[in-house]
Amino acid sequence: MENIIDNRNIYNNLNGNINTLNNDKLILKDENSSLLVLAIDLQQLLQFDEENDVSTIMKNIIVFINAHIAYSSSNKVCCIINDDRNGVEFLYPNEDEEDESTEVLNGDMYQGFKKVNESIMRKLAKVVEKHKEEVLGSSTSKKKRSSLAGVISCGLTYIHRILKDSISIRARMVVVTGQTLHSNIIQSHQYIPIMNCIFTAMKLKCPIDVLKINDININKNTAKSNSFLQQATDATNGIYLEINSTNGMIQYLTTIFYLNTVVTSTTIDNKLKINNSVDKLEIEINNEDNEDEDEEVIVTSHSDILLKPTTSQVDFRTSCFLTGKTVAVGFVCNVCLVVISYIPITLKDCPCCGSNFDIKALKKLKYWQQQESSSSKKGFIKKLSKTAMDQKNGGVGSSSATPIEL
């Protein structure tokens, strides 16, 4: 919750900032059209209970989409979901327009909204219905595999297509995901696919924003942030935000995630002091000595004038292949890049890819390791090696961050 309160404060300040800037001729220019790709992890969201159910979330999202379309006539939207049966499905654009005739919505609605909203609602209703049937039919709690990376991959291919087809369009992706208390969806296999998605997004210059909705039942202490998606936002210069309830969700969407497109380029005839730190950009406007310098500061990105909610702590650490613990100083196999935190005395081959190590080099490393352990933590290595052997016998394989299996 602290995080969220912080964000609110930031946005209060921010509104103040914008107001002051407005007085000093803030010009907003957005000549480029923008493509918004919503990747909705419905697989997770469908597990929510009554209070935070999918329909409220989707209602908010539809309003958000309409806001995006309303901003410019050339703006484009794409909405993709994954359900736990068919995998990925495009809610909009809708390629099979058979059932156009049946009207779900009021006919007086603006056509731009109506087309999108109808397509989304119709398809979503089908998916949710099927899901309910399935839940009623089988009550087995089978472990399921998260298909979030599939949704993001599809979104990226769509972005690639649109970027190729049209000139001067910028794209971004908003990932909406959730977490429930009794989730039976496995996520550990997602590391490599999501990493690949991150690099592709970087190449396409498409920021990935993430909105994670935590279930009400989840204690805020036990809520785990999705480190893969955190890394995604960090690498692509996006925003990572967690909310604990769907109340007022639209406000988060329209303030935090909407701004990314709106304030793209501004010209401010004012003296700006931009203090550039690693994460925060602070602006001080000195109105006093305005006449001295009439410098024109051209700010090209929203991040130059707005404070984004920052995630100060991104979990970049790797975990050891043998013990599963996070590693500060580790050893990396030069063939398969597996990371291990210590070298067992009996080690001859790579535990992951099985390539034979050079004995001389190993001896050196082992010697170094001995010295380290004897100087600082005695007996630590022994313990580790024991647990490692146990794990090996038990057949426990890779941990979340070292999922290479050749």
Next chain:
Amino acid sequence: MSIDIKNNSSDDEEGIVVSNSRARKQTAAAVKDEENSEEELSKTDKLKKLSKQVENEKKMQELSHKEVINETGRLSSGNAKRNVNKFEESNEDNESSDEDEDLELKRALKKRKLDKLKAEKQAALDAKKKEEESKNQSGYSWEDKIQRPWDIVGATPNEAAQDQQLLNKILHIRNQKQSVNTTPLQRGIIRSLIIIIDVSQTMAEKDYRPSRFQNVLTNTIHFIQEFFNMNPISQIGVVSLKDGLAHVISPLNGSPKFHIDALLQLKHERVEPRGFASLQNGLELARGMLMSVSTHCTKEVVLLYGSLSTTDPGNIMDTVTALKEQEVRVAIIGLVAQVNICEKISKITNMSDNSYYNVAMNEQHFSELLMDRIKPLPLAEGSEFTLIKMGFPTRIIESTPSFCSCHSKLNRGGYYCPGCNSKVCNLPIQCPSCELMLILSTHLARSYHHLIPLKNFQEVPIEEVETGLISRLANCFSCKREFPLLKRSNSNTLLSTMRYRCKDCNQDFCMECDDLIHGILHNCPGCESKATL
């Protein structure tokens, strides 16, 4: 095609020549299977027919224009212009309301018949010429790329041009696919690479635009950026060959900016290529630079060579054997012509593998060849495997700024080395104080797709569409683009399904997506979206 037609309207023969030149390319490709040459002929004929139609229409337009001008000449000059404009508009819609239209049509028909006869004769003659020429041309490797003639003529010339583009794309992708090997190999992920650039007088030649040297420089800068993107834990050094000597432009280092700055400086200083190049000096210098590299790194040299000769102080073969002993692998990209010594060097140092010496044919080909060197090389047999000690620092944000130990600059955040607690501002880097290699797990993740390559998608056979197994109109699984229908002009059969299928998830993808998925993404969206284990 549109260009061809413009030429036609001005001169008959020229038009034929242009269309012939196109057909010539195709025949050159089809030397091996002679059957296709007949198809060629029919194709050229069709082209001519098409162009003739368009040409005649244009002639008609011109004639009617003249008449309009005559008529309006009696009227005031101001109105005339307007009328002409109007007439142009109406011509575009093919709605000429002229009285003499019938006459015009008859003339046009007569001409068309005559032209057809002429064209047929010409075509027969040209076909013979083409065959002769194609036999002569068959030696060029770039002509072999087009493997099959495609008899596609769209309804309008524009469509034909688009089809041609599509076809070129298909062929390109097919070629790429053939070259991509997806069997997982043990690759040397941690690389040290020396780029040797020829700066001898031959590099001042302007056959590569703006000049060979400038072209090589810009390509090298691009290469370095891409190289570090794909191989974040590798190192590069740059060496130049000039005046018979070898100079270090930038020593072995893991920062792309460092090298790019050095190369940009060369550009800004307007260094002129001068003197002769010495292969031996360059290779010896590279060998020296790679001497200190630890055994777990691969040692590679990429030589960009524009000269046809070398001025060496001693026996170059001694250097080559020394390189081989040190397991330095030399890849050479020639700019002009094949040189025997280059071939020998690359063959000896790459375990008698021929594919590491290439000669670029043009700028495009050169940059492609250079980019091929980004992918890490498969490990040689008997190479050493070892563990490398690396640090995985956590990022910190400070309230008060402090100096980083790498650049001595004030900043408010960075990474603490887990070994010695000194602060660095950028990763990957070797810790300046304790020399521990500091990386992020994301950097390791960059290289994973080299180790676990994605399986190639297979083109869906035409029979499946023809027999109705899959519907004719369908969309790409991941981007929802409709698959284009590529039909043969004579029959209504499909030329290619334009769909590529993943064997594991049985989803079909379009060509662009296939390109993206295998080129950049390295994920199959279909396989990733499976919800069940």
